Amino acid sequence: MPRIERHANVTWDGTNARGRGAISAGTGAFTGLEYSLPVRIGKGTEGKTSPEELLAAAHAGCFAMSLAGELRRDDAHVDVTANVVMDEVEGKGHRIVESQLTVRVAASGIERGEEFDRIVRAAHEGCPFSQLIEASAKVTIDAELEGQWPTAVQA
Amino acid sequence: MADRSASVTWQGDLMSGHGEIEEVPSGAFGPLQVTWSARAEDSNGKTSPEELLAAAHATCFAMALSHGLAQSGHAAERLQTSATVTFVPGTGVTRSALTVVGSVPGIGEDEFQAAAEDAKENCPVSKALGGVEKTLEARLQ
Numbered sequence: 001m002p003r004i005e006r007h008a009n010v011t012w013d014g015t016n017a018r019g020r021g022a023i024s025a026g027t028g029a030f031t032g033l034e035y036s037l038p039v040r041i042g043k044g045t046e047g048k049t050s051p052e053e054l055l056a057a058a059h060a061g062c063f064a065m066s067l068a069g070e071l072r073r074d075d076a077h078v079d080v081t082a083n084v085v086m087d088e089v090e091g092k093g094h095r096i097v098e099s100q101l102t103v104r105v106a107a108s109g110i111e112r113g114e115e116f117d118r119i120v121r122a123a124h125e126g127c128p129f130s131q132l133i134e135a136s137a138k139v140t141i142d143a144e145l146e147g148q149w150p151t152a153v154q155a
Numbered sequence: 156m157a158d159r160s161a162s163v164t165w166q167g168d169l170m171s172g173h174g175e176i177e178e179v180p181s182g183a184f185g186p187l188q189v190t191w192s193a194r195a196e197d198s199n200g201k202t203s204p205e206e207l208l209a210a211a212h213a214t215c216f217a218m219a220l221s222h223g224l225a226q227s228g229h230a231a232e233r234l235q236t237s238a239t240v241t242f243v244p245g246t247g248v249t250r251s252a253l254t255v256v257g258s259v260p261g262i263g264e265d266e267f268q269a270a271a272e273d274a275k276e277n278c279p280v281s282k283a284l285g286g287v288e289k290t291l292e293a294r295l296q
Contacts, residue, residue, distance in 0.1 A: 003249070004195055006203055007239040008210035012217040013232070015225045021217055023210050029202035030184045035214055037222075039181075041157050049183035050159055051218075051280050054211035057161035057176050061189050062204040069169035076167060078174075083160035086279055096283040128247035129204055136285040 023049065041086075041094075052096065056084040059099050059129045066127035067103065070119045076107040099133050103143035116145045163189070176202070195244055205240045205248065212251050212280045213238035219278035220255060223270045229262040233296075250288045258296045267295050 012021040023033040033049050040050040060082040067078050085098040103120065110116055120143045124130045130139050159181075165174040169191050178185035193201035217236040224231045234257050241250040255271055262270075271293035275281060281289060 004205065004242045004244070005239050006198070006206035006209050006242070007237055008206060008213050009235070009237045010210070010213040010217045012221050012234040012236070015221060015230045017225075019221060019231075021214065023214055025202055025206050025210060027198040027202055027206055028200050029187055029198075029206065030210075033183050033210075035183075035218075037218060040218070045181035045183075047182045049179065049181050050157070051211040051215040052157060052159035053161060053179050053181055053183070054207045054214065055280065055283070056159050057163070057179060057185075057187075058204040058207035058211065060161050060163040061174065061176055061207065064163040064165040064174050065169055065189070065191060065194070065204075068165045068167065068172050068174075072168055074167050074171070076165070076172070078165040079162065080165070081160055081162040083158055085156065085158050087156045092282075093277070094279045096279050128242065129208070132248055132285075132287065133283060136283050 023054075052084045052086050055096070056082040056099070059084065059101070059127075059133065062127045062129040063101055063103070063123060066130075067105070067120070067123040069126065070123045071105070071107050071110070073107045073109070076105065079104040096133070096137050098138045098140065099130075101139065101141045101143075103141060104146050105143070106146050110145060112145050116143070161185075194242075205242045208248065209238040209240040209251070212240070212253065212278075212284070215278040215280035216253050216255070216274050220257075220271055220274035223274055224257075224259055224262070224267075227266070227270065229259050229266070229270075232258040232260060234258075248284075248287055250290070251284060252290045252292075254292045256294055256296050262295070264295060268293055 007026040024031040039048040064080040081102040083100040176187040194203035
């Protein structure tokens with residue numbers, strides 16, 4: 001398979017503390033998303049995104065695809081939430097220290113325990129973003145098999 | 156400490172199934188549709204983990220550079236940054252190519268290049284991309 005490139009454009013006006021910026025995707029899937037420093041490191045988001053929120057979306061998306069690839073089932077239903085944590089590390093400034101994944105799966109014919117655990121582990125090992133983040137930070141996974149997805153919903 | 160989360164739902168297998176990045180908690184974007192073919196072939200207007208990473212990296216780099224410039228007494232009027240992320244299926248994310256065009260009153264070329272290089276090396280997303288090749292093209296407007 002050929003290599004794939006995806007790009008995004010960002011503008012920033014003004015100083016770090018008081019300026020503001022906008023983020024647009026090369027595909028056009030999103031445009032003009034606002035961000036600012038107080039929102040990135042503060043508690044309130046004011047409807048603005050941040051690099052960490054974008055990274056959380058990337059990791060959750062990547063893991064969900066990787067898991068679907070391991071489950072190999074038309075009736076699989078996967079929910080993944082990634083929570084990305086940035087913290088001030090002594091002597092190193094702000095660092096992304098952790099991505100916490102919460103994974104819920106419904107799929108036919110998979111047993112709780114060893115089989116499910118093996119599938120989750122394989123999804124983690126096959127997800128490029130898990131591997132990227134794990135190289136410099138921690139990835140935790142809380143995964144549960146919630147039973148068989150009702151086939152009626154699929155029809 | 157800052158926590159940011161996002162959730163994705165996927166339905167079906169990888170090749171023929173489809174997913175949705177739910178509206179993010181900040182409300183800034185979503186829901187966004189994702190599929191394997193849009194990720195690995197033509198995007199058809201759909202985003203992908205690599206595009207979201209490109210957005211995260213370009214944003215983080217812009218913020219770090221604006222901070223560095225302001226601290227050295229040359230606050231930027233405007234920075235336009237971009238990141239292009241390369242994904243090789245089977246290998247992973249191999250590269251993120253950053254560019255910046257800056258309007259920075261009173262700064263010299265060398266000083267701007269050094270500030271951009273520093274932001275490329277030290278922004279939190281760059282630090283989280285330890286094993287990925289990072290390139291930089293910086294110019295003053």
